[in-house]
Amino acid sequence: MSKEIEAIKDPGLPEHVLRRADTDPIAARKAERQVATLFTLSSLGTITLIGAYFFIPQDVFIFFPVLGSTNAHQLFLGLGLAASVFFIGMGAIHWAKTLMPDEEVVIQRHEFRSPDEDRAEFVKTAKEGAAAAGLGRRSLIKRSLGLSLGLAGLSPLVFLRDLGPTPGDSLSKTSWKAGTRLVTDPGDRPIKASDLEVGAVAQTLPELAKGEKRTLPNIARDAVLLIRLRPEEFNLNAERLSWTHEGIIAFSKICSHMGCAVALYEQQTKHLLCPCHQSTFDVTRAAKVIFGPSARPLPQLAVTVDSEGYLVAQSPFTEPIGPSFWGRLK
Amino acid sequence: MTARERIAGSVANYVDERTGAAAWMKKNLNKVFPDHWSFLLGEIALYSFVILLLSGTFLTFWFDPSQREVIYDGTYAPLQGIHMSAAYASSLDISFEVRGGLLMRQIHHWSALIFMAAIVVHLMRVYFTGAFRKPREFNWIIGIGLLTLGIVEGFLGYSLPDDLLSGTGVRIAEAIMQAIPVVGSYISFFAFGGAFPGEAFIPRIYIVHVLILPGIFLALITVHLMLVWYQKHTQYPGPGRTEKNVVGYPLLPVYMAKAGGFFFIVFGVTAFLGAVASINPIWLYGPYTPAQVSAGSQPDWYMGWLDGLVRMAPPIETIFFGYTISWNILLPGLIIPGILFTGMALYPFIESWITGDKREHHLLDRPRNAPNRTALGVMSLTFMIIALINGGNDIIATTFDLTINQIMWFSRISIFILPPIAFVITKRLCLSLQRADRELVLHGRETGRLVMMPHGEFVEVHEPISPEKAWILTQHEQQPALALEENDASGVRRPGVLKNKLRARMSKAHAVSIPKATAADLKEIEHH
Numbered sequence: 080m081s082k083e084i085e086a087i088k089d090p091g092l093p094e095h096v097l098r099r100a101d102t103d104p105i106a107a108r109k110a111e112r113q114v115a116t117l118f119t120l121s122s123l124g125t126i127t128l129i130g131a132y133f134f135i136p137q138d139v140f141i142f143f144p145v146l147g148s149t150n151a152h153q154l155f156l157g158l159g160l161a162a163s164v165f166f167i168g169m170g171a172i173h174w175a176k177t178l179m180p181d182e183e184v185v186i187q188r189h190e191f192r193s194p195d196e197d198r199a200e201f202v203k204t205a206k207e208g209a210a211a212a213g214l215g216r217r218s219l220i221k222r223s224l225g226l227s228l229g230l231a232g233l234s235p236l237v238f239l240r241d242l243g244p245t246p247g248d249s250l251s252k253t254s255w256k257a258g259t260r261l262v263t264d265p266g267d268r269p270i271k272a273s274d275l276e277v278g279a280v281a282q283t284l285p286e287l288a289k290g291e292k293r294t295l296p297n298i299a300r301d302a303v304l305l306i307r308l309r310p311e312e313f314n315l316n317a318e319r320l321s322w323t324h325e326g327i328i329a330f331s332k333i334c335s336h337m338g339c340a341v342a343l344y345e346q347q348t349k350h351l352l353c354p355c356h357q358s359t360f361d362v363t364r365a366a367k368v369i370f371g372p373s374a375r376p377l378p379q380l381a382v383t384v385d386s387e388g389y390l391v392a393q394s395p396f397t398e399p400i401g402p403s404f405w406g407r408l409k
Numbered sequence: 410m411t412a413r414e415r416i417a418g419s420v421a422n423y424v425d426e427r428t429g430a431a432a433w434m435k436k437n438l439n440k441v442f443p444d445h446w447s448f449l450l451g452e453i454a455l456y457s458f459v460i461l462l463l464s465g466t467f468l469t470f471w472f473d474p475s476q477r478e479v480i481y482d483g484t485y486a487p488l489q490g491i492h493m494s495a496a497y498a499s500s501l502d503i504s505f506e507v508r509g510g511l512l513m514r515q516i517h518h519w520s521a522l523i524f525m526a527a528i529v530v531h532l533m534r535v536y537f538t539g540a541f542r543k544p545r546e547f548n549w550i551i552g553i554g555l556l557t558l559g560i561v562e563g564f565l566g567y568s569l570p571d572d573l574l575s576g577t578g579v580r581i582a583e584a585i586m587q588a589i590p591v592v593g594s595y596i597s598f599f600a601f602g603g604a605f606p607g608e609a610f611i612p613r614i615y616i617v618h619v620l621i622l623p624g625i626f627l628a629l630i631t632v633h634l635m636l637v638w639y640q641k642h643t644q645y646p647g648p649g650r651t652e653k654n655v656v657g658y659p660l661l662p663v664y665m666a667k668a669g670g671f672f673f674i675v676f677g678v679t680a681f682l683g684a685v686a687s688i689n690p691i692w693l694y695g696p697y698t699p700a701q702v703s704a705g706s707q708p709d710w711y712m713g714w715l716d717g718l719v720r721m722a723p724p725i726e727t728i729f730f731g732y733t734i735s736w737n738i739l740l741p742g743l744i745i746p747g748i749l750f751t752g753m754a755l756y757p758f759i760e761s762w763i764t765g766d767k768r769e770h771h772l773l774d775r776p777r778n779a780p781n782r783t784a785l786g787v788m789s790l791t792f793m794i795i796a797l798i799n800g801g802n803d804i805i806a807t808t809f810d811l812t813i814n815q816i817m818w819f820s821r822i823s824i825f826i827l828p829p830i831a832f833v834i835t836k837r838l839c840l841s842l843q844r845a846d847r848e849l850v851l852h853g854r855e856t857g858r859l860v861m862m863p864h865g866e867f868v869e870v871h872e873p874i875s876p877e878k879a880w881i882l883t884q885h886e887q888q889p890a891l892a893l894e895e896n897d898a899s900g901v902r903r904p905g906v907l908k909n910k911l912r913a914r915m916s917k918a919h920a921v922s923i924p925k926a927t928a929a930d931l932k933e934i935e936h937h
Contacts, residue, residue: 161683354702409732
């Protein structure tokens with residue numbers, strides 16, 4: 080115990096210091112008035128709130144320094160509510176700090192561990208209960224109960240089966256077919272090669288058959304970005320070059336990383352950038368990833384023109400578009 | 410007896426005769442709560458939760474959780490005639506047509522941010538002061554659960570309006586689902602009721618957001634508070650405060666007035682933010698369509714670190730017997746967060762294994778007196794902050810005229826280098842502070858008064874510190890490292906050599922400290 084003798088001693092709880100309001104009735108009355116003032120401010124806040132709700136039209140804007148042009152209805156409604164609750168809190172706390180007793184109280188803690196006899200009693204009761212039920216002896220009941228509980232626990236999985244269809248090959252397919260026209264998005268107008276100047280970008284979708292309706296799941300798979308460069312700017316192999324038409328190259332607009340729309344095209348560098356995670360793709364090299372977390376180029380759509388001169392797909396995409404998944408290459 | 414007392418008495422009698430509540434109330438109204446500003450952080454989280462329930466209920470009266478396509482014909486002119494989901498249209502109606510709707514939306518969003526911030530800061534307080542130690546490990550785990558669910562709940566919440574920004578977030582969540590090996594595409598199709606985005610997702614996450622998760626929150630928060638109540642609050646060390654007592658204000662009336670008042674203050678500040686500070690102006694983003702995105706897409710701050718990790722991940726995807734494994738998504742999106750949160754949940758057990766300390770602790774540690782723990786905490790925070798910075802790399806790049814590549818490479822390298830450096834620096838700082846404490850106790854406070862000695866030397870007069878202060882600086886226990894010998898008494902090698910070696914090593918690192926000043930030290934100095 081030498082250590083405890085050596086330690087610096089605990090001087091014990093410091094003496095209680097009285098506040099001014101404890102000894103001086105004038106200070107106490109002043110504190111009381113302050114608390115009442117705070118509560119009154121709250122009431123004024125509520126009145127502001129009600130006034131703003133009923134009497135300030137929703138389309139009035141006023142100018143406030145710092146805030147700029149602000150909707151007066153929303154502003155005064157909010158300020159009224161803020162004051163209404165804030166000053167109740169201020170009042171209560173000021174009351175507690177100035178007028179309620181501020182003497183600290185000491186209470187003792189107790190060990191959480193149950194007394195030994197209680198623990199022994201509990202173990203005995205539990206054992207007796209188990210013995211009375213025959214859990215130890217009747218293993219047939221125990222096992223069959225275990226099995227039935229386990230199986231019953233599986234039933235939610237069965238009930239949840241109809242949450243959705245199985246994916247099948249739908250993640251690998253898009254609406255693009257050989258000869259599908261590229262149409263503008265928005266506008267649904269077919270595009271002639273001559274409509275697109277060098278350096279231009281167009282957002283396109285496959286042309287719909289009569290009566291077909293475009294759905295968001297279709298757009299999420301079919302969106303294609305069309306970019307026109309000068310043909311000599313490409314750095315492509317022969318096959319990929321044959322997928323372009325007079326410098327027009329088309330890529331899936333859905334990022335090969337996590338599926339955002341790859342929407343930022345930098346004309347100077349000919350880079351496509353996904354704003355979500357900054358994967359950067361080089362258009363001149365078939366959307367090769369040159370920076371960022373994406374592991375694959377954007378799938379390229381082979382394009383050409385049809386007999387009327389409109390841009391069409393030569394063939395469907397040759398690989399699944401969008402983010403990777405387990406069976407992507409199957 | 411006045412009439413009022415008689416009525417109160419008979420009501421109390423009526424209730425007590427049927428419930429026996431008086432005995433319980435008598436015991437619990439005398440409950441004592443220690444006072445410290447850092448104990449308010451958890452309260453902020455609790456009160457924000459109440460504000461979230463109130464404002465959220467208001468929003469449900471008008472919100473239409475449906476992805477059915479409608480044509481907008483409300484008062485916001487720029488979007489009139491545009492096709493959008495009923496969810497987005499009704500969010501616009503709440504913002505522009507329902508009186509107080511925008512205010513409630515903004516209060517709801519602000520209080521969600523405050524809720525998460527308060528949880529994180531409260532967690533830091535609990536961690537750095539060692540409040541998670543026995544007997545409070547359960548509450549620590551419940552807290553980690555609340556933090557995790559809070560992230561999910563927040564994400565679902567800002568996904569509901571179905572605007573362009575939130576839809577992009579959902580798309581990313583869908584890609585994480587798809588990346589799960591073997592079952593990923595099935596999980597995605599089950600969650601979305603078919604191909605992304607479908608029409609099922611918003612109604613489904615709506616019921617999760619407004620019923621299932623809030624229900625779990627309510628249950629967990631109740632248990633969390635009941636445990637605090639039952640186990641009594643921890644307290645900071647100080648004169649008269651011991652492991653066996655609680656020093657503070659009684660529940661009635663002081664604590665109740667202060668805590669109740671504080672709820673109104675938190676509500677007031679949140680309402681003020683909702684009134685003056687615009688947040689998530691969905692009408693500027695437009696409705697979600699998968700082919701569009703807005704530049705500078707950012708999640709809410711508590712998801713930012715996750716997005717930052719995803720952004721800095723290396724572009725690696727491997728093919729395994731023809732099947733694709735996307736490490737660039739799995740690592741930052743699932744594996745690293747999984748390790749971080751599991752490690753965090755297990756930390757109380759890891760620490761008590763290292764120190765071999767199985768006793769109850771009710772007095773909090775000063776962070777400097779647990780250098781290893783403090784350093785580990787700062788190291789983890791450094792990791793998270795770098796990830797968070799990278800989550801905003803595009804915004805930082807445009808604000809500070811840097812390239813995204815520079816920030817990305819900075820993050821990729823520093824996420825490995827800076828956390829260990831932070832560990833070493835923090836540990837040294839803690840030990841220096843311990844040294845300063847020792848100095849202060851032994852030599853007193855520098856007064857700034859210079860005195861010339863008879864022989865011409867100038868010395869500064871030191872003043873002894875108060876016994877209260879000296880106690881605070883020396884009350885902590887300095888546990889020696891575990892003595893785990895490789896061989897037992899008879900020279901036989903113990904089983905689990907490697908495990909023991911590791912434990913002995915960590916225990917040694919954990920026990921590093923500057924010996925605290927003792928009464929004997931003081932006496933020795935006086936004799937000089």
